[in-house]
Amino acid sequence: MFRVDLRRLILLLSITAALLTLINSFYVSYQVQRDLLIQQTLEANRVYAAKLAESTEGLLASARQQLAYSAARLPALLEQPQQLAAETERLKQQTDTFNSAYIVRDDLTLLAISPAMLLPAGSLLNSAGARESLEKRQPLVSAPFISTAGKLVVMISQPIIAADGRYLGYVGGSIYLREKSILNSLLGEHFYRDGSYIYVVDRRGQLLYHRDAERVGEPIHNNPAVAAVIAGQAGSQRIVNSRDTDMLAGYAPVASTGWGIIAQRPTANTLAELDGLMLDILRNALPFSLLSLLGIWWLARLIALPLWQLASSARQMDSQDACGEIRRVGAWYFEAAELKRALIAGLAQFDQKIGKLNLDTLTDPLTGLYNRRGLQLTLEQWQARAQPFAAVALDIDHFKQVNDNHGHAVGDLQLQHLARLMREGSRGGDVLCRVGGEEFLILLPDVDLAVATQVAERLRLRMENCTALPCGRVTLSIGVAHWPDSATAIERVLEMADQALYAAKRSGRNRVVVAQTERQPSEASLS
Template identity: 65%
Template sequence: MHLPSAFRLDLRRLILLFAVTTALLTLANTFYASYVTQRDLLIRQTLETNRVYAAKLADSTEGLLNLARQQLAYSVAVLAPVFDQPQKLMAETERLKTQTSIFNSTYVVSADRSLLAISPQALAKPGSVVNSDGAREAVAMRQPLVSQPFVSVIGRLVIAVSHPVFATDGRYLGYVGGSIYLRERSALDVLLSDHHYRDGSGLYVVDRQRRILYHHDAERIGEVMPGNPVIEAAISGDAGAQRVTDTDGVDMLTGYASVTSTGWGIVAQRPTEATLAKLHGLMLEILGNSLPVSLLTLLCIWWLSRLIARPLWQLASSARQMDSQPAAEQIRQVSSWYFEAAELKRAMLAGLAQFNHKIGQLNHDTITDPLTGLLNRRGMLARLEQWQAGNRPFAVIAIDVDHFKQVNDSLGHDAGDQLLRQLAQLMEQVARSNDVLCRNGGEEFMALLPETSLADACAVAERLRQCVADSPIPEGMSVTISLGVAHCPLSSAGIEHALKQADQALYVAKHQGRNRVVTAGAA
């Protein structure tokens, strides 16, 4: 049975089908592999960020509690000699409440749990017996402690920080304490509530009984959390990060840490979906950008399939006329180019590799000064954009060679170029590994020092100035530099302002006699 010619599967169609299928599968595999790699990287970065974040908040909470204990310890020294004087007890509770702002309320309780003084005074009357769990625990333990959450006599869910008071003869008099409200504004709430995302991410704190001490949803404070690996690890004193499913069934990327003195667990989490949301948009953008190239590739495949099939089609046509006289001549005239095609493929691959190398070199050249090897102004601005996006503070040093024109005029431009290269080398010797060194143009240079104070930047600038002054150029001529130092955001309103201040300080250094360092503040 013979198929119609329109449906006949010839070599050209076979090659086209195979090549298109291979190209689509390769594109899909590359796209998927890229997605998986980027997804795993984002998840690892988010887990590590949340782990560091939880550890930082655990340290901050520990510091807040230590400060509270220190304040109470100081009050004990004041209260012990006057424990039988109600007015002085009241004055000290007022001072403790007003001065520290750590506690929502402060109080003094006797050994029989009688309230001797309290601030604010409207909360309870002195002389009443305090029957809260925190009071009983403080009297029973007779040592500095942070209580478990309990409901106070006025119906608030609180934790109490207390310190025992002993007479000079060792007799237990009672304790002084402060309450931190869990469902209302407090120092602990202020510390933790500033760290909350708006994309479903959040932070919560639990005690050893898994009771929630802080949650961005105030209604959940006091609730006992069901056990999960993250909470169990945190309250057992561990720190780390895990990917878990929360009680609402949401896939979360979680970091956790422990507050050592209390055994509280601090958990910072972010939904996996929120973490990957930007990745999905990025992959769609990549796909959109790759479509024109993909269409062009398919067009080339179609053309190549015709080119590959043509010699065999010619041979087949000639084979059908083997009994004719011109058949031999027709076969000799068929262009059999397969070996040359393989060589061409190899040459194209070599050319592509060379092209990629040149593109990479071109990208490097666009941000690098060819004379000194330092970043040019474009590279410097790109780095500043990264720092600005991360709100990263830095110091900036503007540098200019004194009397550079005289070097060019007297020794020639080759000596001037050698001087600039030598200055770049000295800057690299003085700078740290993470400092950014740039040549703005001509004899103007700039150094960007991340996470560096203005005073430290001035010290670096002075070392560089002295190093240049002590290093003559090869022709023996002494050269000096003038430097202006500024800081962002310490001494400016933004990056452009900081750069401008550094230039102004450099201008002042020039007019004050050159060969000196001037800070933006001094300028």
């Protein structure tokens, strides 16, 4: 007669619990992995589209800069056909930006073109892009159009303006959309065999680039990603595209042109990997589940395992992932959980102290502002991402007399007061530095010389009008420069700000002096 004893009951409960756990874990794991894989793919496509949009923005900015330089030289050359031909050839050959370059008079007469075989000089242009440039008379990235030479192109143009302000025509460059071009070179290498691909639309939803060249020029309708990106939004979403394919799309706009870049991958391709993975998990989990029944004899090992894992992680607390390793330990009973919690708390305090030490190496202990090391780190980061900024160099007038007449304690109060005024008048992204005894520097990102001068003048007036300091009236001499407007090298811009500061001192102190630009003379000499 079959009798249920404790051993069989434990075995029955273990088998039931193992099967239920396996089924539940498999289902939950599949759902979690599926959602995670979709979210990761969406985020990867969004980041990818954003990087390509940034690269495309840089490409277009470079093209505009080339054309602007050429446009500044051309007013004096419009009656010299050979010089015009040489200029278009230079634009065409200097970089791979343009498939063709040309100069057009204000009556749409073609004055010069490279390659010369496309059209004879003297031809009258009547393309949509040519008319648009003539009508708007401003820097322009055109919508796609069929050129006079029969090419589907996007044109980048720059107006040619005489010294008296008359509009003389424009200089432009074309990027071919259905042939080899800089746009294809930039985007074409990003096609993957896993089904991922990218495409580019203009502000009207018309394809500028697609892996299928025959679709270039085709308008895209009823696509939420396209609608979002041409509205200036960046993001990601799961969509059904115009070909009724379920896609995971990330998108980002090219702000200066209204273009949009979409990176996408079929959802089916993304999830196909997961189906095979889950079958492998199931095949591996079944034998393990059967073997886990032996665990009732290994209870001591199960009790010791979390402690062993915590001890192993504690021996490697200097590694970057030490906290993550400790968090992943399965502390399933009270004592192990308490030990795990204590280790995590101790590691958090250790990381906090290390972080404070790192901050101390970047800041001035007296004022709390960045020191030279913090300044250098900021400049390296800004230079890497080509961040424009204004530099405001300031110095307390006659500071040595304050220390000599009132003592260094009063001098320190004066420095701290100036630091406080700098903080009160700054934005969240501004960088405030003490670079010497009484020498300070303010870096203002995305601020032009005029605004930076206003900021400097406000600070000067506040310092001058302060009557609370024991040393009496205190004034500032300030120099202002801008990168890249004042000079091309960041180090030179800081030197120019210092030079402007010393010019303020030489001219009587208590004033703001703006550094003279180095860029204008060099450009004038080239034109």
